[in-house]
Amino acid sequence: GAVVSQHPxxxxxxxxxxxxxxxxxxxxxxxxxxxxxxxxxxxxxxMATSNEGSKATYEQGVEKDKFLINHASLTLxxxxxxxxxxxxxxxxxxxxxxxSGANVLTFGAGSRLTVL
Amino acid sequence: xxxxxxTQPGMFVQEKEAVTLDCTYxxxxxxxxxxxxxxxxxGEMIFLIYQGSYDQQNATEGRYSLNFQKARKxxxxxxxxxxxxxxxxxxxxxxxxxxxxxxxxxxxxxLTVIP
Numbered sequence: 001g002a003v004v005s006q007h008p009x010x011x012x013x014x015x016x017x018x019x020x021x022x023x024x025x026x027x028x029x030x031x032x033x034x035x036x037x038x039x040x041x042x043x044x045x046x047m048a049t050s051n052e053g054s055k056a057t058y059e060q061g062v063e064k065d066k067f068l069i070n071h072a073s074l075t076l077x078x079x080x081x082x083x084x085x086x087x088x089x090x091x092x093x094x095x096x097x098x099x100s101g102a103n104v105l106t107f108g109a110g111s112r113l114t115v116l
Numbered sequence: 117x118x119x120x121x122x123t124q125p126g127m128f129v130q131e132k133e134a135v136t137l138d139c140t141y142x143x144x145x146x147x148x149x150x151x152x153x154x155x156x157x158x159g160e161m162i163f164l165i166y167q168g169s170y171d172q173q174n175a176t177e178g179r180y181s182l183n184f185q186k187a188r189k190x191x192x193x194x195x196x197x198x199x200x201x202x203x204x205x206x207x208x209x210x211x212x213x214x215x216x217x218x219x220x221x222x223x224x225x226x227l228t229v230i231p
Contacts, residue, residue: 034219043207043223044161091159095219104151105209105219107161 002028004096006108013084014116021079021111023094029074030096034105035067038091047092050077084115118142120208122222129198130230136183137193137225139208147213150191152182155205155224164206167191198229 003026013019023033031052036044048069049057056069066088068080077096081088093110097103121140129135141150152164167175167182175182183192195202208222 032217041226044221046218049218093159093161095161097217104163104166105211106163107153110159110161112159 002096002098002104002106004030004094004106004108006094006111008111009109010112010114012114012116015085016083019081019084019113021081021092021094021113023077023079023096023108025075025096025106028096028098030077030098031074033071033077033094033096035069035077035079036093036095038093038110040091044093047079052077081113084113086115089113089115118222119220120210120222122208122225124225125223126226126228128228128230129195129202131200132197134194134196135198135227137195137206137208137227139191139193139222141189141191141208141210143189143210143212145212145214149211149213150182150184151209151211151219152180152191152193153207153209154202155207157204161207165193195227200229200231203227203229 005024007022033050035047037047038044046059047062050069050071052071058064071077091112095105095107097105148169150167154162165175165177165180165182167184174184179196181194205224205226207224210220
């Protein structure tokens with residue numbers, strides 16, 4: 001089945017630094033990947049839709065200069081949290097689908113970011 | 117309006133019993149899909165079951181079945197013969213095929229299986 005690899009699983013950084021999270025589709029090509037943010041005991045909040053070869057589409061209220069998304073190839077999308085602050089601490093999950101419609105969304109294992 | 121509504125923040129079930137997790141949805145797109153995911157404490161999202169809007173029969177996958185009532189716009193998940201390992205968060209999701217192909221998630225239901 002489809003596998004999505006997300007790295008790193010855990011990251012702790014100092015306030016003001018930038019953190020990059022990678023999301024790879026291992027056995028399929030993903031023209032579209034989705035980035036979600038999840039607060040404790042809450043649902044997944046869609047941050048942006050990452051499209052290979054073009055700019056990401058951000059959801060309302062998500063700062064695109066804060067959360068940089070790059071989808072340079074059909075198997076890799078990256079999320080960079082720039083100048084991280086403690087309020088950026090969260091669980092970030094990427095996902096990808098092999099296609100549109102009924103194709104299942106496959107998730108990475110998530111990345112827990114803690115900003116000190 | 118919320119696309120997906122899960123009204124049960126938490127549920128308890130005795131081991132080996134069946135449990136139903138509620139999900140209602142809202143869409144005007146005639147073509148859509150409904151998904152259920154399980155999220156254990158480790159955080160990974162595990163796909164459980166899928167139901168298409170044009171599917172005539174309710175979906176089943178092992179101990180999971182989806183009670184799809186299109187007119188009521190509900191897609192409840194039924195877990196039979198609950199196991200301790202079923203304790204997790206469960207999310208209902210919908211994808212509208214003609215409108216952006218985004219996935220919309222509900223707020224989740226925390227299921228605890230009691231031995």
